[in-house]
Amino acid sequence: MDSVNVSSTSSSSLKSRFLEPSNSGISSIKQFSSVSFSSSSSSRSSFSSGSPRKDTLMASSTENFKPKIVNGPAGYVLQDVPHLSDYIPDLPTYCNPLQDNPAYSVVKQYFVHVDDTVPQKIVVHKNSPRGIHFRRAGPRQKVYFESDEVHACIVTCGGLCPGLNTVIREIVCGLYHMYGVKKVLGIDGGYRGFYAKNTVPLTPKVVNDIHKRGGTVLGTSRGGHDTSKIVDSIQDRGINQVYIIGGDGTLKGASVIYEEVRKRGLKVAVVGIPKTIDNDIPVIDRSFGFDTAVEEAQRAINAAHVEAESIENGIGVVKLMGRYSGKLLFCQKP
Numbered sequence: 162m163d164s165v166n167v168s169s170t171s172s173s174s175l176k177s178r179f180l181e182p183s184n185s186g187i188s189s190i191k192q193f194s195s196v197s198f199s200s201s202s203s204s205r206s207s208f209s210s211g212s213p214r215k216d217t218l219m220a221s222s223t224e225n226f227k228p229k230i231v232n233g234p235a236g237y238v239l240q241d242v243p244h245l246s247d248y249i250p251d252l253p254t255y256c257n258p259l260q261d262n263p264a265y266s267v268v269k270q271y272f273v274h275v276d277d278t279v280p281q282k283i284v285v286h287k288n289s290p291r292g293i294h295f296r297r298a299g300p301r302q303k304v305y306f307e308s309d310e311v312h313a314c315i316v317t318c319g320g321l322c323p324g325l326n327t328v329i330r331e332i333v334c335g336l337y338h339m340y341g342v343k344k345v346l347g348i349d350g351g352y353r354g355f356y357a358k359n360t361v362p363l364t365p366k367v368v369n370d371i372h373k374r375g376g377t378v379l380g381t382s383r384g385g386h387d388t389s390k391i392v393d394s395i396q397d398r399g400i401n402q403v404y405i406i407g408g409d410g411t412l413k414g415a416s417v418i419y420e421e422v423r424k425r426g427l428k429v430a431v432v433g434i435p436k437t438i439d440n441d442i443p444v445i446d447r448s449f450g451f452d453t454a455v456e457e458a459q460r461a462i463n464a465a466h467v468e469a470e471s472i473e474n475g476i477g478v479v480k481l482m483g484r485y486s487g488k489l490l491f492c493q494k495p
């Protein structure tokens with residue numbers, strides 16, 4: 162599926178992707194699913210708490226990657242994320258602009274407390290350690306950038322997944338309307354777009370209708386990750402917030418970009434937004450696009466079922482995406 166999607170987007174220009182309607186994300190799921198092959202996903206499926214995607218991420222992260230572990234009482238472990246304040250001393254903070262937003266200011270306790278964390282395992286025994294926790298996502302009362310100081314960029318890498326354009330749109334509209342950020346740049350065609358391609362300014366007007374289309378309006382690619390060239394480009398363009406949407410390879414790429422940013426002492430926030438059509442991310446219930454993938458796969462299965470029923474000894478075989486996860490398969494109605 163990935164190769165079908167990537168080649169279909171990489172041949173079109175950044176401008177035409179914004180102008181022309183395309184359904185490449187969803188229709189290519191159909192396209193792939195309607196080709197019949199055998200399914201082996203179920204034999205490799207895993208629903209254990211130590212999901213393969215997470216293990217892969219942890220084990221094969223970049224050489225320099227050292228997890229930030231904080232131990233607390235009763236066996237509490239926080240597997241933390243790195244922060245600008247780890248390497249930039251005395252970083253000033255500012256009040257979150259959301260506090261003046263009429264839509265939010267009336268809601269009490271809207272902000273996430275800096276010490277809020279989420280447990281990996283919800284069920285624990287009375288005497289067992291409290292276990293691994295992750296930082297809770299959400300808006301903080303204090304932020305580290307002033308609105309007019311922010312120059313953000315967004316890049317999409319790896320294979321397609323339904324919902325990529327919605328995520329791009331939400332970042333742009335969220336930054337504009339909620340945080341008063343006016344400078345957001347789209348990077349064309351994945352990581353290599355940082356140094357080899359065009360960029361496009363993203364505004365709420367530009368992204369207004371993109372959530373109705375499949376694929377990614379920014380284009381995507383595999384390969385082309387030259388860390389120092391990417392960080393040179395970030396530095397040259399004065400970018401200080403980098404939103405990176407992609408799978409495990411992309412997030413390993415984000416991790417090395419962060420390492421380089423840290424090494425150079427830059428005030429640049431690197432944000433990884435996990436994309437997987439396989440829904441194999443622990444802790445969260447659903448990764449974006451998974452429900453659409455389930456629905457579209459169901460259509461292919463229904464079509465194969467009709468075909469198989471219509472002839473004597475007919476067999477319909479549908480191969481689904483899912484690699485070691487198998488969740489796409491298990492969510493189908495028989």
Ligand SMILES: Nc1ncnc2c1ncn2[C@@H]1O[C@H](COP(=O)(O)OP(=O)(O)OP(=O)(O)O)[C@@H](O)[C@H]1O
Nearest residue numbers: 318319320383384385386407408409410411413414
């Ligand atoms: N270990 C790594 N270090 C730096 N960059 C990487 C690494 N692995 C992958 N990348 C870069 O990340 C981008 C996307 O990687 P990849 O093709 O593996 O897709 P992915 O993000 O895993 O998505 P998918 O789930 O669709 O495969 C590519 O530009 C690739 O060069």
Ligand SMILES: O=P(O)(O)OC[C@H]1O[C@](O)(CO)[C@@H](O)[C@@H]1O
Nearest residue numbers: 162163320438439481482483484
């Ligand atoms: O091309 P490969 O290695 O078979 O990988 C395909 C796998 O990649 C994904 O598209 C994304 O993880 C899976 O859904 C799919 O099973």
